[in-house]
Amino acid sequence: MAQAPFTLLLGGTAEASVLARRLRTTRPDIQLLLSLAGRTKAPALPEGVETRIGGFGGVDGLVLFIRERGVTRLLDATHPYAVGMSRNAGEATRLAGIPRATFLRAPWETVDRDRWQEVACLRTARDALPSGARPFLALGSQHIAPFRHRPDLRPVLRQVDAPAEPLPFAATLVTGKPSEDIAEEAALFREHGITHLVCRNSGGARGYAKIAAARKMRMPVILIRRPPEPDGPILRDLDAALSWLISSS
Numbered sequence: 001m002a003q004a005p006f007t008l009l010l011g012g013t014a015e016a017s018v019l020a021r022r023l024r025t026t027r028p029d030i031q032l033l034l035s036l037a038g039r040t041k042a043p044a045l046p047e048g049v050e051t052r053i054g055g056f057g058g059v060d061g062l063v064l065f066i067r068e069r070g071v072t073r074l075l076d077a078t079h080p081y082a083v084g085m086s087r088n089a090g091e092a093t094r095l096a097g098i099p100r101a102t103f104l105r106a107p108w109e110t111v112d113r114d115r116w117q118e119v120a121c122l123r124t125a126r127d128a129l130p131s132g133a134r135p136f137l138a139l140g141s142q143h144i145a146p147f148r149h150r151p152d153l154r155p156v157l158r159q160v161d162a163p164a165e166p167l168p169f170a171a172t173l174v175t176g177k178p179s180e181d182i183a184e185e186a187a188l189f190r191e192h193g194i195t196h197l198v199c200r201n202s203g204g205a206r207g208y209a210k211i212a213a214a215r216k217m218r219m220p221v222i223l224i225r226r227p228p229e230p231d232g233p234i235l236r237d238l239d240a241a242l243s244w245l246i247s248s249s
């Protein structure tokens, strides 16, 4: 007898939650499990969607999870920079012999007024900052360590939750989600006397206001380039991702 379709959706992005809601509404017959890493204290969970939180324990743990739970396909809708999880998902689904695809939102594109410097990694972002700069580091807590080697900087960090551990260097901390309002982001930059924005090219609407605010203020942006795309099918919009989920069942 054919196995009932059971989708494991790797999330941590706004799009994963939207997809979960849309699949729930259009195909309530497809069993769906949304998985989150558990990085934020109070994630916005889509209503009516079964959710699990926490790592799987590497490739082996994920293979075991897939087999034990009878997962029949996996959609990786993690953040474009969540390379470890995406690599594990590729390897685990290959070993378990189930289909997997990746949803990847489009990167932000530079426009005329932008003063972007694209760099390869966090260390090159750190080294690109001039002495005495006051950068706004729109980076998760696990990505700030390289900046401890630049005591001449006066960084401002924005993190969704207050960090559990003391910061690894002196910095001003702003907690909370980024605003989607350009004027609010610009006001925050002005309030803190920010000279540079340092961030990833995440793409999507949620984090775009800071990019637009920097453009408006003619502020230099140091943008960490995207990692290489995972192998396998890449779905670049929500409709394509939803179709893949439905057609591969």
Ligand code: NAP
Pocket (backbone or CB within 6 Å): 010, 011, 012, 013, 035, 036, 037, 039, 053, 054, 055, 056, 057, 058, 059, 061, 062, 077, 078, 079, 081, 082, 083, 084, 085, 086, 088, 140, 142, 200
């Ligand atoms: P990562 O380095 O690729 O993942 C590290 C480990 O976290 C993975 O090996 C896995 O642990 C666990 N993990 C990650 N995503 C998971 C998921 N959806 N469900 C269960 N376990 C997961 O990723 P990261 O950069 O730390 O990001 C962690 C999460 O935050 C991701 O889900 C991502 O979508 C979200 N996020 C990341 C960013 C960013 O800038 N990187 C921004 C916004 C949101 P095990 O090996 O134990 O399975």
